[in-house]
Amino acid sequence: MVKKTYEALEMENGLLHAIIDVVSDGVYAVSVDGTILICNKAHKKIDGTTHNHVVGKKDVDVYYLELENFQRYAITKNPEPLLDQNMTYTTVTGKKVDIVYNSYPFFQNEKLSAVISIGRDKPSINDLITTALNSFNSKKANRIINGTLYTLEDIIGSSAAIQQTLKQARKVAQSQSTVMLVGETGTGKELFAQGIHNASSYSSRPFIAVNCAAIPETLMESLMMGTVKGAFSGALDTPGFFEQAENGTLFLDEINSLSISLQAKLLRLLQDKKIRRLGDNKERKISCRIISATNQDLFVLAKSGLFREDLLYRLTPVIVDIPPLRERAGDIPLLAKEFVARFNDSLAMNIKLIAQDLMQLFLYYRWPGNVRELEHIIESTMSMAESTETILSNEHLPRLLKKRLMIDQATTDSSDREAKSNKPLPELLRQYEKETIENALMLNNGNVSQCAIQLGITRQNLHYHLRRLGINSIFYKAQSISDTINPPLP
Numbered sequence: 001m002v003k004k005t006y007e008a009l010e011m012e013n014g015l016l017h018a019i020i021d022v023v024s025d026g027v028y029a030v031s032v033d034g035t036i037l038i039c040n041k042a043h044k045k046i047d048g049t050t051h052n053h054v055v056g057k058k059d060v061d062v063y064y065l066e067l068e069n070f071q072r073y074a075i076t077k078n079p080e081p082l083l084d085q086n087m088t089y090t091t092v093t094g095k096k097v098d099i100v101y102n103s104y105p106f107f108q109n110e111k112l113s114a115v116i117s118i119g120r121d122k123p124s125i126n127d128l129i130t131t132a133l134n135s136f137n138s139k140k141a142n143r144i145i146n147g148t149l150y151t152l153e154d155i156i157g158s159s160a161a162i163q164q165t166l167k168q169a170r171k172v173a174q175s176q177s178t179v180m181l182v183g184e185t186g187t188g189k190e191l192f193a194q195g196i197h198n199a200s201s202y203s204s205r206p207f208i209a210v211n212c213a214a215i216p217e218t219l220m221e222s223l224m225m226g227t228v229k230g231a232f233s234g235a236l237d238t239p240g241f242f243e244q245a246e247n248g249t250l251f252l253d254e255i256n257s258l259s260i261s262l263q264a265k266l267l268r269l270l271q272d273k274k275i276r277r278l279g280d281n282k283e284r285k286i287s288c289r290i291i292s293a294t295n296q297d298l299f300v301l302a303k304s305g306l307f308r309e310d311l312l313y314r315l316t317p318v319i320v321d322i323p324p325l326r327e328r329a330g331d332i333p334l335l336a337k338e339f340v341a342r343f344n345d346s347l348a349m350n351i352k353l354i355a356q357d358l359m360q361l362f363l364y365y366r367w368p369g370n371v372r373e374l375e376h377i378i379e380s381t382m383s384m385a386e387s388t389e390t391i392l393s394n395e396h397l398p399r400l401l402k403k404r405l406m407i408d409q410a411t412t413d414s415s416d417r418e419a420k421s422n423k424p425l426p427e428l429l430r431q432y433e434k435e436t437i438e439n440a441l442m443l444n445n446g447n448v449s450q451c452a453i454q455l456g457i458t459r460q461n462l463h464y465h466l467r468r469l470g471i472n473s474i475f476y477k478a479q480s481i482s483d484t485i486n487p488p489l490p
């Protein structure tokens with residue numbers, strides 16, 4: 001019986017050690033007198049130490065830092081958990097380590113007997129944050145020196161809707177107003193934010209983009225405000241986002257995902273127009289323009305208590321509303337051709353034309369993921385084509401994508417039929433003529449002579465119809481995929 005209990009305990013102990021060793025965070029336990037009890041593989045990797053350096057040794061002999069900066073020391077004085085503690089130390093092997101710890105007291109028979117710490121090295125946290133901050137631009141290599149890639153001129157679209165939005169963006173760029181960009185996912189909010197920055201008097205200064213949805217809440221405050229050395233053990237002098245964006249632009253993307261408590265803190269900063277780094281008693285003036293973005297209706301969120309109304313009004317002196325792609329279908333050919341040209345370069349392809357069947361599907365699809373989705377669909381479709389092919393068609397669409405696009409077309413067709421049955425015949429005929437000519441122009445890159453041949457009418461006759469139907473052929477000329485493109489289908 002006794003033997004079995006011992007075996008069971010041994011097994012349990014072995015299991016716990018095995019579990020601790022496969023955890024990817026550093027796990028460390030030390031007795032109140034400083035004897036190291038547990039140090040898992042991940043922690044040893046962070047420290048550059050081995051088992052022999054650590055377990056059974058005194059912490060002060062392994063980690064070089066002031067005694068009062070040890071978590072063990074602080075928790076012995078006040079046995080409460082210590083969260084998000086930055087620490088910097090040098091280990092017995094000479095490695096300098098930056099680590100963020102959560103430490104907890106461990107009681108046995110109601111007496112504090114050990115301190116357990118779970119840590120992650122700062123470089124890996126920083127990598128995570130950098131990835132989050134740069135998530136929008138991960139594919140782009142050549143950043144403009146201020147941290148941006150785009151100007152307003154890079155925004156493609158000739159529809160009245162996008163031109164109107166661009167006009168508003170150019171106007172607001174001239175002011176110093178706080179701006180809120182509203183639009184569905186993938187409509188180009190980040191593009192507009194960078195464009196406004198680059199068209200403004202802040203353009204020579206930094207553009208700092210923060211994805212509010214990607215940064216852990218516990219880190220957000222110190223990242224926003226910055227810290228001073230000694231604010232807490234291991235804290236360094238680090239400027240926060242507001243300071244980094246000094247005299248430039250701070251872009252708060254996905255602001256809708258900010259927690260209520262962070263919303264309160266942000267509101268206070270914006271009201272005071274001052275920040276104080278954590279642990280500092282000096283106040284610093286906020287001197288950057290705030291551009292925020294949301295893909296949810298903040299007024300609806302505010303009504304249901306999920307977004308502070310007072311913050312909402314602070315952030316929205318100017319609202320730039322970016323229309324979804326389905327409301328500016330006229331931009332689809334232009335955007336599609338631009339993306340084909342880009343992927344021709346990156347995939348070493350030679351596509352010169354998008355066939356009508358494919359363009360038709362694009363024009364009827366509802367694009368829930370907007371321009372980003374169009375970009376991805378073109379990439380997937382082109383990756384199905386051979387490098388010798390010059391026409392991208394329906395045939396190249398991956399099966400699942402084809403299904404998705406066709407379902408939308410079928411739905412549009414049936415609602416179209418319903419809508420059409422309520423219109424007078426002359427209006428329907430005019431609409432049909434207009435669509436047919438516009439499609440032909442699109443396929444012929446705005447070349448009126450080629451278009452007339454395809455439609456089986458004379459050039460003069462086509463000009464007459466263009467005037468009658470209010471179609472401008474110049475618009476379709478801008479769509480050619482590249483300068484080297486050979487025109488139209490035979």
Ligand SMILES: Nc1ncnc2c1ncn2[C@@H]1O[C@H](COP(=O)(O)OP(=O)(O)OP(=O)(O)O)[C@@H](O)[C@H]1O
Nearest residue numbers: 136155156184185186187188189190191295371372
């Ligand atoms: N008008 C446009 N012209 C050219 N490219 C565009 C346009 N709009 C969007 N894009 C491209 O679409 C992709 C998505 O754009 P962006 O990241 O700015 O969208 P977003 O609205 O910020 O999305 P999310 O809400 O998901 O963060 C990017 O690759 C961007 O370059």
